Amino acid sequence: MATATLTISSRNYSSWSLRGWLICKMAGLDFDTEMLPGGDETSRAELLHLSPSFLVPRLHHExxxxxxTLAIAQYLNETFPEAGFLPKDVAARAHCRSIAGEMxxxxxxxxxxLPMNLKAFHPSFRVFNGAxxxxxxxxxxxxxxxxxxxxxxxxGERPTLADAMYAPVCTRxxxxxxxLPPRATAYRDAILHWPLMVEWAEAAAEEPEEIEELDMEF
Incomplete structure (x- = not known):
């Protein structure tokens, strides 16, 4: 029996749910995933407002x-310090925290x-100046x-908190x-082929279309 539960909204649309799930997986936490229904007010609010401040992802543990997401990462880093969320070098740790906080x-x-949508593909999409x-x-x-x-x-060689935070951007x-330039392209592809990301994407592909339309500003 799992020792924890992670509540998420949508695998296909929710970048914050993805980050929280990756962090739990990276920690080696034994957890069940509970999904809010697409019509749930909290779920839609999190998706429509693109905010990390709603109560999902939400971790219940002991x-x-x-x-x-960052609070979950900090908690699991304290609980499972061997997980390696942060680099060992003090300067690299500070750098990792800084770019994770920036995201x-x-x-x-x-x-x-460019809202997250793993099932979609928009070739030659016009990116507006603001983005x-x-x-x-x-x-x-x-x-x-x-x-x-x-x-x-x-x-370096192992994924850290920074990779969990920027993984949804790679899907976008x-x-x-x-x-993208060659180095960023190689990193995007490495993240998309990361086994944890493949597992998430496969589950997202099976997700029912409970959310008919997201009122995003394109």
Whole structure:
């Protein structure tokens, strides 16, 4: 019997649910996944407002309830320090925390213009100017980390919290056919072929279309 439950909204649409799930998997946590129904008010609010501040993903573990993706990561990092969410080097740890925090609180234009949708593919999608700056900043983060730490993940050979935080962006780059430089393209493909991401995507493909339309601003 699983020792924990992670409540999520949608595998196909919810980037925050994906991040929380990846973090739990990376920790080696034994957990069940519980999904809110598509018509649930909290689920729609999280998806429509593209916010990490709603109460999903929500982790129940040994009588403790934690919500917000970074809070879940911090809790599991304390509970399972061997999971390696952060690099061992103090400077790299600070760097990892910084870019994870940047994703947690930023890139609003990209989230609005390119919402996560794993089942969709929009070739030659026109990216509006508001999101282009966010894409450029993310590509700079990818290039900087991969040059410093030699990949294939952002901080070296093993995935860290940073990879969990930026993994949904890699799905957006695929969905909206975003042209990337070679190093960022290689990282995007590495993330999309990460076994945990493959597992999530396969489950998302089987998800019923309970949410008929998301009122996103394209």
């Amino acid at each position: 009588g403790i309830v934690v919500w917000d 947690h609180g930023g890139f609003i234009n990209l989230r609005s213009a 282009k700056g966010d894409i450029e900043r993310i590509v700079t983060i990818f290039d900087d980390c991969l040059a410093r730490y030699d990949g294939p993940f952002l901080f 780059f695929r969905t909206y056919d975003v042209t």
